[in-house]
Amino acid sequence: MTTPASNEVTLEGVSKAFGPTTVLQNLDLTISAGELVTVLGPSGCGKTTALRILAGFEKPTAGRVLVGGRDLTSVPPNRRGIGMVFQAYSLFPNLTVQDNVEYGLRVRKVVREKRRRTAQEMLEMCGLGKFASRFPAQLSGGQQQRVALARALATQPEVLLLDEPLSALDAIVRVQIREEIRRLQQQLGITTMFVTHDQEEALAIADRVAVLRNGVIEQIDVPHEVYQAPATQFVARFVGTVTELGVDAGFQGGRLPVRAPGAGLDTVFIRPEDLTLVPEPEGECTVVSQIYTGERTTIRAAGAAHDADGRPLELVTSVSAAEAADMTPGTRVSPFVMSAPALRLPADAGRPAAESAQSAHAGAAR
Template structure:
């Protein structure tokens, strides 16, 4: 029996490698992208992660054709698409705000791109039904967008983007308007469909957990520059810069002698020529000690682990540790503690290198 995915997939999938080559973008005197080089291999899922204003949505809009680069070019499957209109690029896009047509049914919304391309009525009807089936919406075709939940509307937007069989799928913060539970469900659905169809995908987000959970690789963008692009676990465990270490996940920053290889140390080390260690919560223990120079301030129970935060009296130093429930029992608020580094820090910078 032929599945919906098989009926919807082109007989021969074209090369859909994506390349942003030396792409810069300026709006007046403000440069938002600086000589960006980014390659997505065919079928790869890449998230572009960064804070507001870092240029991630601009990069996506340049790839989609809604903005032209100031310098550089865009290639898909080896074809230079720089300056080509969005509707001629073979790219599907899903927006944060769904952008569904309120006066059209779900079926009509999904068919819309096919109708614009003058696809025969029966073929576009069948394709739309296949897409709705893939997205778990086959029973909602006759409804209007306002009759659906936010999660269902985003599934319709995804089905519409996939209906035209695009070479590339772009998603611009598509989950930010959804509540936490639905966000995880739609995130997993997007990943399932992307893998099922083998479509090259760029996903823009400011949510670290989202970026790490869904991607083959994560590109961390800061002020228009890619600071690191790597597998999610590498970005978290081996950040390439202090910006990445601070932005992705949680770190405790500790001063340590250059020869320090792990173990207990005072939270405040004497001397000036100290390396800076960026330590993840799971790699930091808090050891009760009467002479400890930090005090446990709070415990946050998260189910599998408990997050312990301790602070120095001056308030300018915080230690964050992730421990088991049994370990947390001895770290009640008010307990004086000393940090113990139990694994290689995520990042070590030599004296004077940290900002």
Template sequence: MTESTTAVRQEAGNDVVFDGITKSFGSTQVLQSIDLHISSGELVTVLGPSGCGKTTALRILAGFEKPSSGRVLVNGQDITSVPANRRGIGMVFQAYSLFPNLSVQENVEYGLRVRRVDRGKRAARAKELLEMCGLAEFASRYPHQLSGGQQQRVALARALAIQPGVLLLDEPLSALDAIVRSQIREEIRRLQQQLGITTMFVTHDQEEALSIADRVAVLKDGVIEQLDEPRTIYQKPSTEFVARFVGSVTEVGATRDYRGGALPVQHPEAGLDTLFVRPEDITLVPDEDGSCTVISQIYTGERTIVRATNPANDLEVTSSVSAVEASDLVPGTRVTPQVMSTPALRVSANKQNPAEQVTV
């Protein structure tokens, strides 16, 4: 790591705090008393469906929107009323927003030029970042001469050039194809960890959120439903919304004394607990007297997704199995679903008790 890179890391130690942030547009409340602490050097993804308020939260931190109430603090300083151009925050958008008439190097230098940084220092900083992003050989090219992935790397380098204390990424990968998206995601994470930049990453993509983050904040209707490490979000969702939104689940009704084994395949209804079970936690056992019938297989490479229904009520059960297991589960096979691990979530029948995880 170069001396200048080390300096960036030292200057980038900034906690971010949303303290009771509320935002309304007219009569529509978009954010409701958001409390969120992003530790120095941490990458937090804000995940949620369209319209949940995630981009509004990011824009408030960037200084493009003012909260209706509450405070934003960076490194202990209240920046709620500080103009966007004085916050020292880097931002990467979904649309790369590169200047078409400037070369790659000139795009990366732009923020430094606005800040009247000496030409030699600008050039050295741009060269360093282009090397870090694998773009050194493209310095003299123009945006239209680059692929989408290369343009996004330039946008990232430009955001990092000003040595921001905080980096914001607003759906930065959604315009890229799957392979390039994965590559850029890994590049962002590598640079973020190398430079130690406190980062807020907004996305609606579950895989993206889980794979890149230290912690994930799941938003619904302007409220943080759960804030946890990715593994906890997936394996132990705290609400029904999180269980349904992150990953796939089979929802079934079960009696209060059910503790695993053969799954009573019935619709959730009054008097029954509701189990939220991940596909990898369900196995389908071939059984002539089984409660379900296999209706389809979807081959995904490493795993095969097998779906089965209960003929009596059309409730669908989804299982993720190996290719070997799938060979015994052709459509038409009668099966007995079994839960092999702890359900992701179990909600009590009376719904007065908190959601819980029940060990199988």
């Protein structure tokens, strides 16, 4: 039997209930030593509860927490060797940046000279060396989050946990801090769990992504597989945008009929980059909107058919600005697909009623 690396993390059969409400259901998750896994899911799916159980702030109803093969299920948080960064920076406003970063070392009774040196090293690593004497109120949100990261890293934790650490930052700063976290995590080789509801964030930063729904992992895989080959309808809809249509079993590509999923039809989930809309005077769809995003333009078109809720079926594609010029709202278009869909469910797959057809707007709601 292979001995786990000292900082490999395992949640083994972990369940958690709060009264009659079950939040996690027999969750199995292993994060290899030095790996960064994002746990992605909607609000209430159990992702933060899983992180808090790993940190020791919640006790599982059933199951075990292992780090390096050691059972830490009953070990208090301060003895687990785990660093945490929260959405709220949780810095001490009356302490300087230097003293905030030193705080964990001071609690561990590290001698002053060593803790000063370690804190300075962490601040330099996080690009904050010149801010050591400032107070948190004198820093931007991004700088404060860097201080929180430096503080978490200063104790040299075996495991780093990040709970929605970027959600309070603006878009440009989010990307900068995200890249900084990834650089430091790889440089230091820290086993990391990163919890987020933001799919772009999850795909960009992770070695693997675990998609959680109702306390159960629906899929865990490398980012491009989660996006390009979703294991379930939920993953297809939650990660990215899809066009969801019904097709005959023999359909293998080409001109795409615009039909709602239903009895006797396979259901296909098609990513925007795999769908082509061709302007044609007799096209069965009509362009309803363009969303310019810089490098690409998102085109949404409506078909004559309707879904189970009576809404026109919507198709979504992503094109260059030059192509978008020929597809202004009102243009008649015909859909074509030349690639295999991200997911195809056979007509007899048997889908729960709660997952009835919801065409093309999965990504828009997030």
